[in-house]
Amino acid sequence: MDTAISLNKVTHTYQANTPFAQNAIDNVTLQISKGSFTTIIGHTGSGKSTLVQHINALLKPTEGHLEVLGRVIDPNTTNKNLKAFRKHVGMVFQFPEKQLFEETVLKDIMFGPKNYGVNDGEAKKSAFNAMELVGLDKALADKSPFDLSGGQMRRVAIAGVLAMNPEILILDEPTAGLDPRGHQEIMDLARYLNKNKQMTIVLITHQMDDVIDYATNVIVMDKGKVVKVGSPAQVFSDPKWVYGMQLDLPSSAEFAQQLKKAGVNIGQLPLTIDALADRIVRLVGKGDTK
Ligand SMILES: Nc1ncnc2c1ncn2[C@@H]1O[C@H](COP(=O)(O)OP(=O)(O)OP(=O)(O)O)[C@@H](O)[C@H]1O
Ligand SMILES: [Mg+2]
Known part of the structure; x- marks a missing residue:
């Protein structure tokens, strides 16, 4: 399978050159295949969010480099000319509904495509497509996103990312705080996008059942390092080791x-x-x- 994302000895140090310097990820080398559904698991503070923010160059390595869809990101990468690249790497942060800001649901979802110079008609079309994908009723288009339920707001935020039709979709704990039904809907959406839209999915989760039910590949992190990579069955084959990583089965x-x-x-x-x-x-x- 082709490689979508490849990290080569990537280290990220927050507050480098200060007494507070800390390697949040440390010498990480890994590959993620195109079309895979990869989950990243690991105890809190193990570096999961830091790692994924490198994939769209929101963070740059302090040392090492990565290659994403053929583009190299290294310590010298500047924000110049990153826009065209970022279009292909959708990032859904934890509690993404906090980033909603437009007057209406439709405008919020159209923001991404319009930012890339797509005309109004096309942006609207992409936005309505994305609304359908995430299961939002068209009738909500002209409502204020702030009048919606928490679960609906989350879906508006995800639709805003999907309206860009990214090749890689990164989801950082996308179901945190949702009820079981909302949880399953988002997870099923990720599976649908992976299977039917050929999106490469990279999903951070603390829920081991999701790893078993949805993932093709698992990356386990501990204290900034990748400590295991494999299929879900491989990763969970040794309960003692799993508990030692402060993870559940x-x-x-x-x-x-x-x-x-x-x-x-x-x-x-x-x-x-x-x-x-x-x-x-x-x-x-x-x-x-x-
Ligand atoms: N902006 C920041 N400035 C300084 N240190 C940070 C920053 N963000 C994260 N860290 C530190 O880097 C380490 C890795 O954090 P990160 O958020 O990547 O972990 P995580 O695995 O995503 O954790 P969680 O499961 O709690 O979300 C932690 O020790 C954290 O305190
Ligand atoms: Mg995190």
Whole structure:
């Protein structure tokens, strides 16, 4: 598979050359394939947000360099000429609804395309397409974004990024604070964009079930370093190691661990609800009664 994003010994030091200097990411080398659904997990403060902000050159490496869609970003990269590049890398920050500012939902979503010189008619078309993608009713277009529910505001913010039709979509804890239904809708949207629009998805999450349910690849960070890269099954194969990283197991595996502790021979750790159900059915001996 082609590489969309490649980091080569990237270090980022906040407040470099001061007594407060701190390596938020430290000598990170990794590749993210085009078309993958990659999740980044790691304990709080491990450098996840710092890492992803390099992908659209919002932050530049203090040392090392990265290459994103063929463009090199290194310590000497200036903001000059970055605009055309950034169009291809959509970034949804945590609590993105805080960045809404226009009078109407439509204007807010049109802002991105218009900023790139797209005419009104085209920008409107992109905005309505994006509204449909995120499941926002057209009737909301002329409302103030500030009159909407929290979940709707979040979707307006995401639509504003999607209206640019980016090749890479970065989502930093996009479901934080949403109810279970809002959570699933956003996660399903990410999957839809990945599968049907061929977007490369890079998603930061603290929810291990999302890693199992949605991701093709996982990057685990700890104290600014990448400590494991692999498929979800590979990353969760060693519970002790996972706990050592101050991470949880997916809930089905967590449940199975409890059964194990109680003396039940559960066998290989089930990572999905289906696998867990299957294991229990076998244990209670009903698997072959029909
Ligand atoms: N703007 C900043 N100035 C100085 N230090 C910062 C800044 N942003 C982050 N840091 C520090 O860099 C380290 C990595 O932070 P970062 O926000 O990238 O972690 P994270 O993995 O995203 O954490 P979380 O899961 O809490 O969002 C932390 O020690 C943090 O305190
Ligand atoms: Mg963060």
